[in-house]
Amino acid sequence: MMIKPMKKTVLLLALLATFNVYAKAPLPTKITGLKMPESVLQAKDGNIYVSEIGEFGKDGDGQISKIDKKGNVTVFATGMDDPKGLAMIGDKLYVADKNRVIEIKQDGTWQVYGAQMAFPSTPVFLNDLVADKMGNLYVSDSGTLKDGGQIYKIAKDGTITIVVDSKNPDILAPNGLLMDGSSNLLEIDFESGILYRVNISTGATSKVAEGFGGGDGLVRTKSGKIFISDWKNGKIYEAVAGHARLIKEGYKASADITLMQDGKTLMVPDMKAGELDFIEIK
Numbered sequence: 001m002m003i004k005p006m007k008k009t010v011l012l013l014a015l016l017a018t019f020n021v022y023a024k025a026p027l028p029t030k031i032t033g034l035k036m037p038e039s040v041l042q043a044k045d046g047n048i049y050v051s052e053i054g055e056f057g058k059d060g061d062g063q064i065s066k067i068d069k070k071g072n073v074t075v076f077a078t079g080m081d082d083p084k085g086l087a088m089i090g091d092k093l094y095v096a097d098k099n100r101v102i103e104i105k106q107d108g109t110w111q112v113y114g115a116q117m118a119f120p121s122t123p124v125f126l127n128d129l130v131a132d133k134m135g136n137l138y139v140s141d142s143g144t145l146k147d148g149g150q151i152y153k154i155a156k157d158g159t160i161t162i163v164v165d166s167k168n169p170d171i172l173a174p175n176g177l178l179m180d181g182s183s184n185l186l187e188i189d190f191e192s193g194i195l196y197r198v199n200i201s202t203g204a205t206s207k208v209a210e211g212f213g214g215g216d217g218l219v220r221t222k223s224g225k226i227f228i229s230d231w232k233n234g235k236i237y238e239a240v241a242g243h244a245r246l247i248k249e250g251y252k253a254s255a256d257i258t259l260m261q262d263g264k265t266l267m268v269p270d271m272k273a274g275e276l277d278f279i280e281i282k
Contacts, residue, residue: 027265029071031276035063037269039128039217039256040276041086041093046261049076049093050269050276051083064095064104067276077108085128085177085256089135096126096139101154114139114154120162124148128217128256130177130185138163138185138200140174146191149174151198164203170196171205176218176228176256188215188228195228195239211244212237217257219266227266227281229254236268236279248279 036053043049046069054061062080067073077093085096093104094113099122103113114137125142132138135156143149143166150165151174163185164171172191180186185198186208193212196205214232221227226239227247234251237244252272260267266279 027278027280030278031067031071031073032274033073034065034269034274034276036271037255037274037276038084038271039086040258040267040269041088042258042260042267043088043093044261048260048267048276049086051080051086051095053082053084053271056082059098062097064093064108077104077110079110084126085130085139087129087131087137089131089137094129094131094137096129099123099126101126101129101137101139113137114152114158114160118158119152119160121150121165123152127175127190128177130179132179132182138177138179140177140187142173142175142190145173147172149189151177151185151187153200162203163200164198164205168203168205170194170207175216178218178220186218186220186226188212188218190214190216190231193230193244195226207242209239209242209244212239216255217268219257219259221259221281222263225281227257229257229268231255231271234270236266247281251277 037050039051041049048067050065059081062083064077066076081098083095083097087094095102101114102110104110123141127140127142137154139152141150151163174187175190176188178186187196193215194210195208212228213230216231217229228237235249236247251270255269255271268277
């Protein structure tokens with residue numbers, strides 16, 4: 001049967017509409033020219049925040065940059081020391097900055113949230129941050145990056161307690177943190193490359209997976225897949241059946257990764273390259 005021209009046009013438009021529904025959105029363009037980017041986070045409004053260490057060990061030259069939906073990069077907050085892990089509670093951004101935690105308002109002004117003297121022990125190398133649904137913060141202290149590490153809880157009222165420290169032989173240089181329900185944390189150790197589950201109340205640890213080199217960032221998809229960055233070797237892994245499965249390599253220093261709001265795109269700060277990369281994950 002011959003299809004009339006008008007019907008052909010309608011059919012073609014329908015096919016194009018179907019294609020557009022299923023067509024993949026292009027990955028964001030890689031961001032370059034960053035100053036030692038360590039951690040990244042996307043807010044609910046779509047803006048992306050990146051912590052930039054600047055010159056490591058030089059106080060006052062650290063900053064947070066903001067990347068809008070068009071890829072424009074602007075400086076959001078300045079004057080930090082060595083800003084690393086990021087977390088957001090409400091409209092406030094929290095940053096692990098050397099031996100303190102900073103709270104940044106939407107206008108870019110900031111104040112110290114957990115002052116050094118308020119910690120029950122002296123923090124050495126505060127690294128990653130994660131918030132629970134109650135508004136409490138958990139921050140990893142990677143110690144010497146070989147030993148002496150610990151994990152703190154900063155309660156909503158500002159009280160700081162130790163969740164676990166190096167008295168537990170599994171705790172060497174804890175880095176990436178992730179909530180695992182309301183009672184546990186997932187923690188990747190920078191020195192051992194082992195992924196642990198940590199009971200928040202008791203500090204008890206259990207091994208989940210291993211083989212992640214210099215474990216840094218840690219994310220989990222809605223389907224339960226866990227991805228981990230290896231800072232030392234410039235690699236991204238997936239944790240599969242207790243082991244590391246390589247996803248991508250070739251970075252100079254893949255730092256604290258996170259997922260975009262679409263749940264399908266991994267953001268990778270390449271610290272030594274000064275870049276923010278985007279990976280599509282399945």
